[in-house]
Amino acid sequence: MRNLGRRGIAAGMMAGTIVRVATCRCGQLQATCTGEPVRVSVCHCLDCQKRSGSAFAVQARWPHADVTLAGEFTEWSHTADSGSRATFRFCPRCGATVTFAIAALPGLTGVPVGAFADPQFPPPAFSVYEARMHSWVAIVGADVERWD
Numbered sequence: 055m056r057n058l059g060r061r062g063i064a065a066g067m068m069a070g071t072i073v074r075v076a077t078c079r080c081g082q083l084q085a086t087c088t089g090e091p092v093r094v095s096v097c098h099c100l101d102c103q104k105r106s107g108s109a110f111a112v113q114a115r116w117p118h119a120d121v122t123l124a125g126e127f128t129e130w131s132h133t134a135d136s137g138s139r140a141t142f143r144f145c146p147r148c149g150a151t152v153t154f155a156i157a158a159l160p161g162l163t164g165v166p167v168g169a170f171a172d173p174q175f176p177p178p179a180f181s182v183y184e185a186r187m188h189s190w191v192a193i194v195g196a197d198v199e200r201w202d
């Protein structure tokens with residue numbers, strides 16, 4: 055038996071849920087992220103500097119179930135500068151990391167914000183490992199929570 059009222063509500067909720075897609079450089083590896091991220095942060099640790107190739111890294115996190123990875127990937131695990139075990143999934147062709155998970159934040163998948171190529175992406179609420187921050191870097195925002 056069809057219940058048109060319920061179907062209508064479900065369709066409306068789906069239409070109101072934001073979906074963002076992160077990709078590697080060549081585009082074959084894609085992470086589809088449903089809903090707003092639960093955490094957006096900047097990390098200045100040396101490991102994030104190495105991974106991103108930049109002076110700091112920006113990442114967004116969702117519950118595992120809200121991120122769907124499609125395409126071929128290679129996985130690599132490593133103990134980060136922070137001391138936390140981390141597992142990275144990256145494209146074997148172009149090398150870009152598309153998702154990662156760290157033991158310190160269980161249940162969450164991290165996605166490098168740059169992989170969305172979206173300058174309108176929500177700004178970071180956390181700036182961590184500021185002890186490793188380059189002297190010329192300033193993460194602005196009165197509400198940003200800062201940790202050394």
Ligand SMILES: [Zn+2]
Binds near residue numbers: 080081082083146149
């Ligand atoms: Zn690629």
Ligand SMILES: [Zn+2]
Binds near residue numbers: 097102103
């Ligand atoms: Zn880091």
